[in-house]
Amino acid sequence: MSSDESIVILDAIPFDVDEGDALAALHLEPGAAFSDEALDLLHEAISVARPKGVYRLSAVETIDDHTTALDGVRFTSRILRVNLEGVSRAFPFVATCGVELEEWSHSKADVMQRFWADGIKELALRCAITVLGNHLTGRYQPGTRAAMNPGSLADWPLSEQPRLFSLFGGAVERTGVRLSESFLMIPVKSVSGVWFETDSGFVNCQLCPREDCPNRRTPYDPHALENYA
Numbered sequence: 251m252s253s254d255e256s257i258v259i260l261d262a263i264p265f266d267v268d269e270g271d272a273l274a275a276l277h278l279e280p281g282a283a284f285s286d287e288a289l290d291l292l293h294e295a296i297s298v299a300r301p302k303g304v305y306r307l308s309a310v311e312t313i314d315d316h317t318t319a320l321d322g323v324r325f326t327s328r329i330l331r332v333n334l335e336g337v338s339r340a341f342p343f344v345a346t347c348g349v350e351l352e353e354w355s356h357s358k359a360d361v362m363q364r365f366w367a368d369g370i371k372e373l374a375l376r377c378a379i380t381v382l383g384n385h386l387t388g389r390y391q392p393g394t395r396a397a398m399n400p401g402s403l404a405d406w407p408l409s410e411q412p413r414l415f416s417l418f419g420g421a422v423e424r425t426g427v428r429l430s431e432s433f434l435m436i437p438v439k440s441v442s443g444v445w446f447e448t449d450s451g452f453v454n455c456q457l458c459p460r461e462d463c464p465n466r467r468t469p470y471d472p473h474a475l476e477n478y479a
């Protein structure tokens with residue numbers, strides 16, 4: 251826990267993953283060729299991994315049609331502005347697979363092992379997001395939650411990452427996550443964003459026309475943007 255009670259840091263999240271789910275994520279059937287090798291790698295990863303995350307409670311203030319302030323820090327996004335309409339609080343967050351697993355993955359020279367290690371890091375990141383979200387739910391009971399992430403949509407560019415990180419007053423550094431010069435997060439298997447309460451739901455993918463995205467969560471709706479005009 252941070253000395254600022256509105257900031258919560260979870261820096262020793264257990265990497266808890268079901269073997270069947272892990273194999274499915276790695277596109278392997280239980281008992282299939284290579285599944286034992288993949289599970290050996292998973293067990294190695296579990297012993298190394300320390301997924302981490304940080305979130306905070308922030309006060310929301312509408313500045314103008316395209317600008318919202320979180321704890322006084324201004325963000326320019328029409329979609330964020332509309333999504334935060336009528337809410338008084340939001341929850342900026344950063345979650346990561348952790349630097350330990352990132353370094354471990356670099357020790358793998360075999361192409362197949364590197365591919366699996368990448369999938370395992372993704373699972374560790376999902377684990378961090380789930381634990382962080384559950385902690386937030388237990389603390390603040392926000393009801394239905396949705397997230398927006400800088401860089402997911404052109405409307406809210408990656409260049410706003412430093413502003414988002416600034417909300418944590420250095421607490422992000424304790425998770426090991428840092429920004430590159432182009433505002434990408436290192437480790438790559440990290441996610442930043444703002445959780446907010448919503449009755450209508452929101453998924454970035456609904457507004458994203460990118461084709462063949464392996465992470466798409468919901469179909470693209472070419473008319474959805476009209477709700478944000």
Ligand code: SF4
Pocket residue numbers: 402403454455456458459460463464465466467
């Ligand atoms: S479709 Fe893919 S790139 Fe687009 S918002 Fe969804 S996950 Fe991100």
